Amino acid sequence: MHTPICPTSFTADDTINRLVNLMKHSLSLLALFLSVSLVNAQDVIIRAGHVVDVELSTVQDDQMILVSDGIITAIGTDIDIPSGARIVDLSDSYVLPGLIDAHTHMGLTRQARRDFGAYYFTTLLESTAYRAIVGVTNLRSMLETGFTTIRDVGNAGNYADSDLRRAVEEGWIPGPKIINSGRLIAPYGGQFHLQPERKDLAEPEYFFADTQEELRKAVRQNVHYGATVIKIIVDNQPYVYSEEDMAAAVDEAARMGIRVAAHAYWDETAKNAIMGGVVSIEHGTNLSDEILQLMKDRNVYLVGTDFPRERSPREYDARIDRIARAYRIGTPMAYGTDETWYRDGTTRGSLSLEYIDSYLEAGVPSSYILKMMTVNAADLLGIADERGVLRVGLAADIVAVNENPLEDITSVRGVHFVMRDGVIYKEDNHFHWDIPMVIGD
Ligand SMILES: [Zn+2]
Structure with a gap:
């Protein structure tokens, strides 16, 4: 085996190696693009009628919660909705941490x-x-x-x-x-x-x-x-x-x-x-x-x-x-x-x-x-x-109920929506679970 000192000394073998490396690089870029697309596809926007702050015992009305890759990435009244985001309508519900x-x-x-x-x-x-x-x-x-x-x-x-x-x-x-x-x-x-x-x-x-x-x-x-x-x-x-x-x-x-x-x-x-x-x-x-x-x-x-x-x-x-x-x-x-x-x-x-x-x-x-x-x-x-709380940067463990749990905690007996780590397991009072696809080696 020889080691090229400068480009002019490249042999045919080196050219093939470079091509192979370039293809590998392109494939990894493609894989990266695909995985980013998949993550984006999992973005969820929750339209929350009432968001419960369990620490302060207060409620914020008409909020949006953006969930990306299992994490709460934004909470507010006016959030840019990423293209392809799934929208979950909980506008009649009280939304609280799991x-x-x-x-x-x-x-x-x-x-x-x-x-x-x-x-x-x-x-x-x-x-x-x-x-x-x-x-x-x-x-x-x-x-x-x-x-x-x-x-x-x-x-x-x-x-x-x-x-x-x-x-x-x-x-x-x-x-x-x-x-x-x-x-x-x-x-x-x-x-x-x-x-x-x-x-x-x-x-x-x-x-x-x-x-x-x-x-x-x-x-x-x-x-x-x-x-x-x-x-x-x-x-x-x-x-x-x-x-x-x-x-x-x-x-x-x-x-x-x-x-x-x-x-x-x-x-x-x-x-x-x-x-x-x-x-x-x-x-x-x-x-x-x-x-x-x-x-x-x-x-x-x-x-x-x-x-x-x-x-x-x-x-x-x-x-x-x-x-x-x-x-x-x-x-x-x-x-x-x-x-x-x-x-x-x-x-x-x-x-x-x-x-x-x-x-x-x-x-x-x-x-x-x-x-x-x-x-x-x-x-x-x-x-x-x-x-434990709904805050930007924390895991998207989110549930929803019909009545304000700060006034009547028994409302948590009627949880109709469950998200854990950004994955929706229960929606419209219906539990569903699909084995998640694992991307990687
Ligand atoms: Zn025990």
């Missing part, structure tokens, strides 16, 4: 007639594969109902949640954006009460970790197998995690930029988790004003998961009281359901909107419940720079 459920379990569905309502039996009767398949239906219904992001806090067998996230991200199935916890890290026994001849029944559902070294290792393994948040069960056994234990897990997760959520019912254990550096207390059923104040001071979210009255009539009044106290004190709250039930005639999505009633009954205004379901949840999940 909803977020910050505590859910796609891979766990309890059916009283099958498992007697105890998910202990779920782990006996259902394989990880079966739970993932049921999870596909749960995900679809969440998206259809208006949830464009969920935090799936585990109970999914052997990492069904990681595979559900992967399948949504790769476009195999429709679903919200997922932040998932992998296996639940817990002291020996997890949330079960085992008998010594059946020690293995709680695994892989739970990841036993009884020392700080085991906690660190459990965090690492969860991340290795696809967890994007860590969930720790602090207090389901008589032996609970200390503040130092929680700090070790939080430290290990933080090295990888991952947040820790703590399942805790009681003051003492919630305090260990808060002082250990977690971002949220899940459930927090029995928290005193003192701990709710501590959470406010340290910006730790309460994800109350308070069931509607018919699900837990005995505890309901105490739960409503705890919501009211948290709201009065100013503890940051995010919407999370902990929904795992199946009921005939419902979907996971519709059931997940029943929890709104608990907050209304506790006297929380609709405008704050909407914050809990959008901007607050996005902040808790660490995605506030990406989602």
